[in-house]
Amino acid sequence: MSKQGNLSIHSENIFPIIKKWLYSDHDIFVREIISNACDAILKFRKLCDMGETTDETQTPFEVTVTVNEKESTITVSDNGIGMTEEEVEKYITQIAFSGAEDFLNKYQDKMDKEQIIGHFGLGFYSSFMVADTVEIDTLSYTGAPSVHWSCDGGTTYELSEGKRTTRGTDIILHVTEESKEFLNFYTLSSTIEKYCNFMPVPIYVVDANKETTTSAEGEENTVEAPKPINDPIPLYTKKPSECTDEEYKTFYSKTFMDYNEPLFWIHLDMDYPFNLKGILYFPKLHNEYEMVEGKIKLYNNQVFVADNIKEVIPEFLLLLKGIVDCPDIPLNVSRSFLQNDGFVKKISDYITKKVADKLISLYKKELDHYKSCWDSISPFIKYGCLREEKFSTKMKDYILYKTIDDEYITLNDYLEKVKDTNENKVFYVSDKEKQSQYVTMFKENNLSAIYLTHPIDSSFISHMEMQNKDVKFMRIDADISSALKEENTAIDTAKEEKLNTLFTSILNNDKLKVKLETLKSQTVPSMLLISEESRRMQEMMKLYGMDTNGMPPSEATLVLNENHPLITALSTKDLDEHTKELACKHLYDLALIANQSLSADAMQAFLQRNNELLMALLNK
Template sequence: MSKQGNLSIHSENIFPIIKKWLYSDHDIFTRELISNACDAILKFKKLCDLGEATDTVGEPFKVTVTVNEKEKILVFEDNGIGMTEEEIEKYINQIAFSGAEDFLEKYKDKMDQDQIIGHFGLGFYSAFMVAGTITIDTVSYQTGTAVKWTCDGGTTYSISEGSRETRGTTITLHITEESKEFLNFYTLSQTIEKYCSFMPLPIYVVDACREETAKDEPTPEVNEEDNEVKAPEVVEPKPINDTHPLYTKQPNECSVEEYKEFYRKTFMDFHEPLFWIHLNMDYPFRLKGILYFPKLSHELETIEGRIKLYNNQVFVAENIKEVIPEFLLLLKGVIDCPDLPLNVSRSLLQNDGFVKKIADYITKKVADKLISLYKKENEDYKKFWDDIAPFIKYGCLRESKFYDKMKDYLLFKTTDDTYVTLSEYLETAKETHENKVFYVSNKDQQSQYITLFKENGLSAVYLEHSIDNPFISHMEMHNQGVKFMRIDADIAGALKGEEADKTHEEKLTGLFRKVLNNEQLKVSVENLKSQSVPSMILVSEESRRMQEMMKMYGMAGMGMPMGQNELTLVLNQNHPLIDSLAHKDLDEETTSLLCAHLYDLALLANQTLSPEAMHNFLERSNKLLGMIL
């Protein structure tokens, strides 16, 4: 005997909204139905543990998803607790009433922290995003009677006698034409693997059409020589998920190879991670996970981190900034927190101060791991530094608490290929350039300056990443009196000999301004120890930083571009060419050629010449070579 009725919705008819707007991704119905199936099994297992139910069937607990492309159906089946007709009326027909919540309320005094996934009672209806008609065929552990529920996507349903013979639930989706992509076995498998790869019960995905084809295959051949029947190879089905992912174990139970294998399988990245942090916390909230520091092959990869967030081994989303501090999104990892306050679609977090505590905890654990590496495995820390530096610097910029913990463990790679802290660098440099940190932003372009430093026993640090511009300002703000200067911004004391003779500075300034047709050109005569460099360019640190900041924020056109007046031409009086210009009366053509060429040589060692300047430089070089001949 069957009966019909109307779906009961507590406020208004939200069914069309559920179908269209409840979830942003339609493929999420797989997660919801499989989560419900796992819940049904976990609830039955708990009742058995409590002595309130007996497993008379004795089959392994599992969830099976069968796709039948020919008949355009998907079938989700579990051998869990099942439902009575009354429970269908309560949990299915009354939308937004959660069976899981009711179960937890009833047994809250008898339960530990075992997993019950469902919370909201709306997940089942996500299936209507892809299905025109849905049937539920279920047998409760209490009655053993099969009940069938059918709904065609409207607000009416029918209940009749079902055909299922054993405890559990079978849900059949008749897939619409618009969603036929989910009838593809491989698409479905990838979707389920995406959402359910760590669910706590084995999930099997079956292709019904392939199974039928296998049945129709010819019988095994008989080998006539030895009259033996060659049996067909039997391939045991394997679950699509890992029911005990590595992050659920204690750190001391995991080997190095297991960590690496979990990384490869989870992120499809066959480059070995540098190191990892195993998170394991039970109080004041439950949180488990593994964060990996990946090896970066180029700068662009720093934006490709991927942290997967789970709730009781159910995938929620990637890179949720409310839980995972933004700077940690440069990493790869898995975080599972059953206590997350999720909203109705599981994918978004409710605004809760509790979430901030989780983020603070994760930040602290990452900082503790890095500090431990610095103290206990210093050589490895230095070896990893080039890869992890962008992440750590970004963290210092974004999180003040992270900077406070890490400030004494920030390293700088020097032009001598050593790694030093800021205090170590300043201690070494205090006699020649106290409180100045000279840095290189482009190793190739600033090679002449690096050579000068090395020849005079000086060291600069490499700051070549895009994160370094704001990081430099941050370091100056938090280290009073310390000034970062690009290696071409000033002349360190150790590069100079005795005080320069400024007698001819005015004459030389006039010569260069006239030849270069630039009355604003700044010229400085210095006595450099090196005799190999006749001229060099210094660039104003403040003006250059201002221009870079304006460019970064798209405001370059709003201010004056950095021109010749922001550069200083340094002439080395210790070089024969400068000495000749200062003391000899050279003819006008020779003077003009020398001044223009000395300026371009200095400029070439500092930056790329403009096309016009490069043309003039090459033409002048050919003329000078001709004069030598």
Template sequence: MSKEKGSLSIHSENIFPIIKKWLYSDHDIFIRELISNACDAITKVKRLSSLGEAHLGGKTDFQVKVILDTTARTLKFIDNGIGMTDEEVKKYINQIAFSGAEDFLKTYKDKGDIDQIIGHFGLGFYSAFMVADMVEIDTLSYRQGAQGVKWRCDGGTEFEMEEGSRTHRGTEITLHLGPDGETFLSEYTVRSTIEKYCSFMPYPIYFEVADKEPEKDKDGNIIITEPEALNDVLPLYLKQPSACTDEEYKEFYRKTFRDFQEPLFWIHLNMDYPFNLKGILYFPKLNTEFDTIEGRIKLYNSQVFIADNIKEVIPEFLLLLKGVIDCPDLPLNVSRSFLQNDGFTKKISDYITKKVADKLNGLFKSGREGFEKFWDDISPFIKYGSIKDDKFYEKIESILLYKTTDEQYVTIEEYLEKHTGKLEKQVYYVSDPVQQAQYVSLLKAHGVEAVILDHSIDSAFISHIEMKKNDIRFKRVDSDISELMKEQDQTDEETNKVEVENVTKVFKKALAKEDCKIQLESLKSEDVAGMIILSEDSRRMQEMMKRYNMGGFNPGMFPSEETLVLNKKHPLIQYILGHTNEETELLDLIAQQVYDLAVLSHKPLAPEAMANFIKRSNEIMKKMIS
């Protein structure tokens, strides 16, 4: 063929600035696009060979090779796929945005099943101009008697095309890296980018640095090593679940997520109808509360990495997990980086949610004891899912567990059944088992257990459960004094009113707290002098305001809702009741100590209050020996 020059057939002379600045948000995406195209080219020629329309002469060592030359400032992408004739170069390269893959599928769609073609969009090749000042194509078609073609373009609207020198079927694309491609002169950058986007592509991908000094042994001899592909051409998620071992699942997890702590369990997704979706979702072991935001689900399209944590496909609550999902049917836009708005993605999301719920139910029913061992790790995820997704909640409602202060795991129905006759549709809970131990002990003495709800999500979770089960009410152990703890008080109402007024006066003076609220009760236990209670509604409101920083929240913006409950049966309270008309140092000391001890069972003391408490405790002990 004679040398030919011409203009690219495009609808806008600004196509390259658009590609560089808008179409692809990340410059490293060009590596994904060019390797994807190379894999497509191999898939096409394999298909033609299977149909008897291409004769490969036994050359079926299909592979993609990437070669970096830092001296020449070039990056090559080489495949032994279908190649192109000069007419195909004119059609698929010179006419920007004409999709070669799409055209190929239309031609062969009625000739039986066809391997998935990765590249749906003709613009993928042009991503090379994000980093290259000049791009060259050297290609030879699979067709008998085909002539090689060489094409080059400097990123403008002009190209040159002439006879090529390639002697083997396939395509070699050479990028002459410019200032925007400086980063990709690094061996590490190119290698890690290939691993990021192409870890599961269907043909071996080899990478080498042309001008790198060869490794030598101690005698100066060059060490020859067999090249290793950077990718896994048949990733575990593409296999049938029945063909995978536990060790393979764990190894895939370690390799994919660089996490050497074993996952708790996993779900293998394998669906062919009504859409094609495969993948593995892992439930990781959570070391701390903050690990719950570290999930990562990698989304693939025909073994090509698209992005992490795409919320249109993956339900938000599942983003707490780690996993791989591959869906060739995703309705991607032209850059393959974003999903088009489509009801189809909602169906995928619903399917994944259902499979996760089914797995959890299966684990619960097949071995509750084992499920309970997982509960502490998976409960934040399940609670978050219950809040975010009604369908998920409906499926797992019956397996929601609550851990009691006795280290037992119960459903809400089991909890209520256990306390029949003692509690009326009421669930007591602790947010800090150590801090609230006194309240727990008092309830336990009367046959009532509390459940532990100490995760940051629990406040929202119990509100959600109360909304769903409108006859259930959660109460923190320090929100009121259960009727179970009280004795019948023989004091008449008028006398009790006077006692409360007198005791309140003592505590207001001793504590210098004008808003001090006092409640007198006869408790069955004589070991407790005083307790702080804060109504459930008031505390939840304050916690919500604090969490969302509503109205520039500060603790002083609300009047105190705390109530000091004093036990009339305790000797210290009896002493105060008998000396309310006196003003002595001892009376103040007792009132202050009773109050601080009650607060300590409710929440930590403020620094100054703690210092005063320690000093006062020492003073009281001195008085005991003086």
């Protein structure tokens, strides 16, 4: 037996659901109510443009939000299209019936759908999230009598003759005790700025309880003309050719409260196959270790939707600051919808392409500026290469590396520069201070190495090796370039074996390899080389929270410089056992310090040994 029927909604249950579940953030009522007010104005203005009616008052279009803390009310007023009694019953009393959608359907051949904000019909009822009673006073442009509507959140409403005498609508919210925070003028103003900063109609906020002050002479103080809280024509809605550099900088500082000038920006302006506008800014880092917390604000028709939605904005660009406005993305939508929406992926791909195109253009046309920005923009670019394969493919030939001689070159330039010495090895410095002796040796011998000191670089190195199979990145202390060694010199293997036995015995470390080399430099007696693979393994252990400080490095090689007087003396002079022990331990610790911090016990022993050596020198 089968049976069909109609689904029914019990009205006594709808308001508790609206209050608790319609929106996750209760302050969203500001966006919804003011959006409706802006829509009312845009509708009327469009009717005037189409010749359907005329604006006899010629008063400026605006939305006014009045907060009255004493009366516990917030009133949103507009001078838009207004409503007749029939329209109030149709659009207000029928929940989820959209007046905006109805208007668009009626005039679909005469206007662009992106000109109207609302489409869902639920926005008005968000007011019951903060109010126990809501009133509407409205007067239609048609000349029909004004209408007053009120509802206390129950199942009934009252409809009567209204008091409004000018075209437009007042929405009066009687705010509950639980939501009285919104009755604070500054709280309400900041909330309006958050959601309505770029709405296309001027919005004014008025404090009804603010008294006029008077001077000592009894004269009223001069009050400046009020200014709208929003920017109805934000810079990103204009064509790039209409914007000056100064306007871009001003818009950035005002929007993001960042008074450091951005390095550069990308103006997004696309009409097909989707409508998308915006500006992305590359902020300036204060130092190379700083990780900037970016903010990409997503808008729909100049109405704020959310911050940093990585389903729409490529994740690596969330480090930037900017505005993206796309009318095709709903105001209220689940992230699971965005994750599975092919259209959203196209938007993300477009933004990625525009960023890559801008960077490549800077490299080709403004190379000096590109180089001057590199230290700040490199974390964004490297993170993008790690996260987005297409971005990495486009950018791989335009990634710069800063050399120890403070030049900025590409990987291909570096490989060409060292092709006669390093066999596709890329030597890099991860810590300028700890590896300073190696840097000095490289500079003394006109060798090249690059700085890779940012936290992201350890992952980026592996990525670049995957892209360039024949290239090997090696930290400057992982191997000795043949160019650092004296030419045509043979190592005395017997001497090397003797030193190896001496050090491994005194250090009690039979895993340590000791190697004798004749280096060109006479300033460095000992160096500790740790294989790149071993060191990367230790870094991975640190990443997972394992303590490696003071841990003896595996696959470590202690290089002793035969060209240094200390090593010569150690291998030729007849020294007592205690002096040999002091010298070996000290040479090892000096080499180790250039690679990592000593453990607490090792540092204590090192300091005591220093004191003993100084005393021996003074008593000599």
